[in-house]
Amino acid sequence: xxxxxxxxxxxxxxxxxxxxxxxxxxxxxxxxxxxxxxxxxxxxxxxxxxxxxxxxxxxxxxxxxxxxxxxxxxxxxxxxxxxxxxxxxxxxxxxxxxxxxxxxxxxxxxxxxxxxxxxxxxxxxxxxxxxxxxxxxxxxxxxxxxxxxxxxxxxxxxxxxxxxxxxxxxxxxxxxxxxxxxxxxxxxxxxxxxxxxxxxxxxxxxxxxxxxxxxxxxxxxxxxxxxxxxxxxxxxxxxxxxxxxxxxxxxxxxxxxxxxxxxxxxxxxxxxxxxxxxxxxxxxxxxxxxxxxxxxxxxxxxxxxxxxxxxxxxxxxxxxxxxx
Amino acid sequence: xxxxxxxxxxxxxxxxxxxxxxxxxxxxxxxxxxxxxxxxxxxxxxxxxxxxxxxxxxxxxxxxxxxxxxxxxxxxxxxxxxxxxxxxxxxxxxxxxxxxxxxxxxxxxxxxxxxxxxxxxxxxxxxxxxxxxxxxxxxxxxxxxxxxxxxxxxxxxxxxxxxxxxxxxxxxxxxxxxxxxxxxxxxxxxxxxxxxxxxxxxxxxxxxxxxxxxxxxxxxxxxxxxxxxxxxxxxxxxxxxxxxxxxxxxxxxxxxxxxxxxxxxxxxxxxxxxxxxxxxxxxxxxxxxxxxxxxxxxxxxxxxxxxxxxxxxxxxxxxxxxxx
Numbered sequence: 001x002x003x004x005x006x007x008x009x010x011x012x013x014x015x016x017x018x019x020x021x022x023x024x025x026x027x028x029x030x031x032x033x034x035x036x037x038x039x040x041x042x043x044x045x046x047x048x049x050x051x052x053x054x055x056x057x058x059x060x061x062x063x064x065x066x067x068x069x070x071x072x073x074x075x076x077x078x079x080x081x082x083x084x085x086x087x088x089x090x091x092x093x094x095x096x097x098x099x100x101x102x103x104x105x106x107x108x109x110x111x112x113x114x115x116x117x118x119x120x121x122x123x124x125x126x127x128x129x130x131x132x133x134x135x136x137x138x139x140x141x142x143x144x145x146x147x148x149x150x151x152x153x154x155x156x157x158x159x160x161x162x163x164x165x166x167x168x169x170x171x172x173x174x175x176x177x178x179x180x181x182x183x184x185x186x187x188x189x190x191x192x193x194x195x196x197x198x199x200x201x202x203x204x205x206x207x208x209x210x211x212x213x214x215x216x217x218x219x220x221x222x223x224x225x226x227x228x229x230x231x232x233x234x235x236x237x238x239x240x241x242x243x244x245x246x247x248x249x250x251x252x253x254x255x256x257x258x259x260x261x262x263x264x265x266x267x268x269x270x271x272x273x274x275x276x277x278x279x280x281x282x283x284x285x286x287x288x289x290x291x292x293x294x295x296x297x298x299x300x301x302x303x304x305x306x307x308x309x310x311x312x313x314x315x316x317x318x319x320x321x322x323x324x
Numbered sequence: 325x326x327x328x329x330x331x332x333x334x335x336x337x338x339x340x341x342x343x344x345x346x347x348x349x350x351x352x353x354x355x356x357x358x359x360x361x362x363x364x365x366x367x368x369x370x371x372x373x374x375x376x377x378x379x380x381x382x383x384x385x386x387x388x389x390x391x392x393x394x395x396x397x398x399x400x401x402x403x404x405x406x407x408x409x410x411x412x413x414x415x416x417x418x419x420x421x422x423x424x425x426x427x428x429x430x431x432x433x434x435x436x437x438x439x440x441x442x443x444x445x446x447x448x449x450x451x452x453x454x455x456x457x458x459x460x461x462x463x464x465x466x467x468x469x470x471x472x473x474x475x476x477x478x479x480x481x482x483x484x485x486x487x488x489x490x491x492x493x494x495x496x497x498x499x500x501x502x503x504x505x506x507x508x509x510x511x512x513x514x515x516x517x518x519x520x521x522x523x524x525x526x527x528x529x530x531x532x533x534x535x536x537x538x539x540x541x542x543x544x545x546x547x548x549x550x551x552x553x554x555x556x557x558x559x560x561x562x563x564x565x566x567x568x569x570x571x572x573x574x575x576x577x578x579x580x581x582x583x584x585x586x587x588x589x590x591x592x593x594x595x596x597x598x599x600x601x602x603x604x605x606x607x608x609x610x611x612x613x614x615x616x617x618x619x620x621x622x623x624x625x626x627x628x629x630x631x632x633x634x635x636x637x638x639x640x641x642x643x644x645x646x647x648x
Binding site: 048049050079081082083084085086088089090091092099100101102103104106107109110113125128129 | 372373374403405406407408409410412413414415416423424425426427428430431433434437449452453
């Protein structure tokens with residue numbers, strides 16, 4: 001073990017499952033205190049009086065070793081007795097509330113009701129789960145992702161879970177994003193130039209990364225920091241490994257490719273991403289991506305095993321110029 | 325089965341476990357639509373953002389056949405996975421939140437947040453649980469029982485569960501009782517003289533029956549109705565079968581006896597109780613109780629089996645002059 005003080009800090013920007021895998025790899029490659037994870041809260045919602053933060057929970061469960069690896073979300077060894085009782089009583093069951101998961105929601109809801117903000121609540125939960133890395137909600141202020149579809153506007157969890165991503169997407173709105181204050185601790189670390197690398201995880205650009213990058217002043221702060229910004233493509237061989245990113249791109253009339261993701265970032269956030277990582281299977285796109293002005297790096301980005309996650313994390317850190 | 329229209333309506337006034345047993349007996353002896361149960365809500369509290377109504381839940385679970393008979397409270401076949409996860413995360417675990425039970429609390433909390441009142445929510449839950457009797461919360465307005473003790477004032481559930489009734493009781497306060505409106509449906513049924521019998525169940529006089537009877541106008545409405553009011557002693561052979569009634573009486577310097585309960589009711593609610601039922605083991609108190617002006621009736625009041633519950637219900641109904 002090395003003393004954290006000599007080590008560079010790394011910022012990972014992430015949504016849920018896919019990004020959490022890389023965050024776990026980074027946590028393993030770094031000293032825990034080096035890793036700061038900035039997490040989307042646009043998916044947060046109120047459900048039956050509970051404040052649920054799906055992406056934060058995925059990060060907390062993944063980084064604490066509690067996540068259900070097979071399922072890709074939720075907790076290992078979860079049980080569903082409350083949900084079964086809810087079903088029996090004719091309650092809402094479209095959102096899969098696990099019994100253990102409910103404990104997290106109860107603690108968060110209680111702490112928020114007692115006057116803590118989402119940042120304090122998240123730090124409390126991370127500490128109680130024994131997580132060494134720092135998990136930062138993107139904002140303590142509510143931002144709510146609304147998916148515009150052929151069936152009307154849907155709050156994200158309704159689109160994602162209730163309607164299982166079936167409606168055709170025409171666009172997105174992030175309610176509250178214009179007045180939400182980005183996470184103050186991250187803004188300060190950026191202003192003090194504390195990060196040696198910034199990683200945009202292979203998360204959904206539209207509903208995981210965009211809500212974060214559209215917070216007032218955040219993109220500018222990321223650009224101003226001297227750390228290289230490395231983005232990992234969530235699209236591999238024309239498919240999303242997880243979630244609706246590919247389906248969304250098709251419905252938005254974008255080519256479903258890592259190149260289109262690179263172009264999306266370079267057009268919407270000029271001068272932000274310096275290095276773009278694509279999967280081996282997309283090596284043929286390298287020169288076209290390079291034309292967007294980003295450095296391109298090719299490696300295996302499909303994270304099935306712990307080794308995959310750590311290998312990709314090492315690759316990204318080396319690309320950012322950090323010694324392994 | 326008889327058509328309900330020919331049958332007399334019966335009102336049972338009750339707290340939790342002990343009273344629920346007699347209510348179950350009454351439900352079995354009557355057509356479901358005949359039975360109206362008026363339930364204490366002074367024990368209601370907010371816990372981790374959930375609105376919990378312990379006595380209402382006990383009635384709902386008992387009348388729907390869901391209750392844990394061995395334990396005396398809660399649901400049969402309950403599991404405790406949320407509570408175990410809460411404990412692991414350092415959350416509050418003094419109140420035993422079962423996984424199935426949480427479904428009830430979530431439904432109630434959600435419906436209250438959506439603008440329903442406690443009466444509507446309770447009817448919805450009773451309907452979904454398939455309960456034929458009508459379960460009436462004593463009021464839709466919040467009344468909160470505060471137990472005054474040698475360790476200071478304690479909200480009821482903190483006294484009852486968290487401190488396991490250990491503090492010595494000096495008195496009680498019912499916050500909000502002076503402005504709470506008694507259940508409107510019950511007040512109307514009383515005004516229309518719809519009840520042929522009113523039963524004060526063997527519940528705790530101080531923290532189950534008093535909060536109900538102290539609602540503005542309720543005692544007067546009960547007295548004005550022509551139905552006989554039959555009370556069943558919760559004290560049997562100088563002991564409470566369930567809960568802290570006996571301990572409270574001792575701490576309040578009252579004799580721990582069915583006679584003291586009869587005197588308590590006759591002093592605090594003159595002209596209310598016309599018939600007082602004591603257990604066989606207290607037959608020696610009959611003449612002293614008769615001196616309070618009540619008719620006294622002696623039978624087995626210890627309800628262990630279904631047959632016990634129905635036998636006591638039949639006894640009470642016959643005492644009220646209802647044909648069996």
